[in-house]
Amino acid sequence: MVVDGLTDETVDRLFHALADATRRDILRRCVRSGLSVSRLAEAYPMSFAAVQKHVTVLERAGLITKRRRGRERLVRTDPGAVDRARQALDELETAWRARVDRMSGLLVDDPGTDPGPGPEAGAGGKETTEGQDR
Template sequence: MVVDELSSSDIDRVFQALADATRRDIVFRVIAGEHSVSELAEFYSMSFAAVQKHVAVLERASLVTKEKRGREQMVSANFEAVRRAQQLLDEYETIWRQRVDRISQILAEDKKASS
């Protein structure tokens, strides 16, 4: 299970990074293809420095990597980390679906017993 492979602080960093709409959008953009921080900044109505801070949060969560090329900082998706985040969300979904199914079973049993 991915939950067992990641530390609690790693999981917290991933969810904190993905909690922001701009950061989710940045991840989607760099999954589609590498972008410089300057290119990313053009998509948002915020300062270049603000976009850099968003990229730094994503980098700390290991969802993206940044590589300096000349004067540009190129941002790429860390596909393995994104895959782990997806697996983590899938595991949580499975847990909640099992709980909902169990509640449904209990309610059906209770309804049957009261009939």
Template sequence: MVVDEGAAGSTDRLFHALADTTRRDILRRCVHGDLSVSQLAAAYPMSFAAVQKHVTVLERAGLVSKRRRGREQLVRTEPEAVARARHAIDELEALWRGRVERMSTLLTQERRTEEHDPSKGQDR
């Protein structure tokens, strides 16, 4: 299996960003419209700089975008990035469902073989 390092790195950044409770909350808050980093910082018991770092992680993962309005930086959720996360999870689910189905098929075949030739199952 060939792994595309660019895509893997992007997916890693995406899930790293989503792994933090505060960052997920920032995404939820920004989904209703642009919020300034100052407005976001007022909602958390942490420094303005800490909230800025969370926003930077989200931005690097493509989950939010920032734009300037005067002295403020406005943060907006990017829904396409959430769709990318869902797509990555769907791919993993399909992969594992396929593996489970193949294992089930192999076990069923093995049982049928043992039923037809009981001597094959005696070594267990």
């Protein structure tokens, strides 16, 4: 599936990054303003290195940007990346809705067609009559 230039690999990285609660929280914290990785690390019961790894996953997925301010690296959520995730989900929804519509169309009885053998038909669709001599 390619969504507006997003390859399967890009979509996979995007949703892998969003699959973790800590990474989603980092995205929420960095929406309004850029935060340094060390400032982010203070908010979690894990090491600085662990938070840095989460930030790296988010950066590789294109969900955040980092910029240098003096000695600090400020992390900020990229709203365009969140829109790309939404587009990928919309594309999947469209595909599934089309599939459901096709299945629904197959399930609707068409009065002009033969419904086939009834419940009295035996194996192979041939009617059987019990007790008849052959």
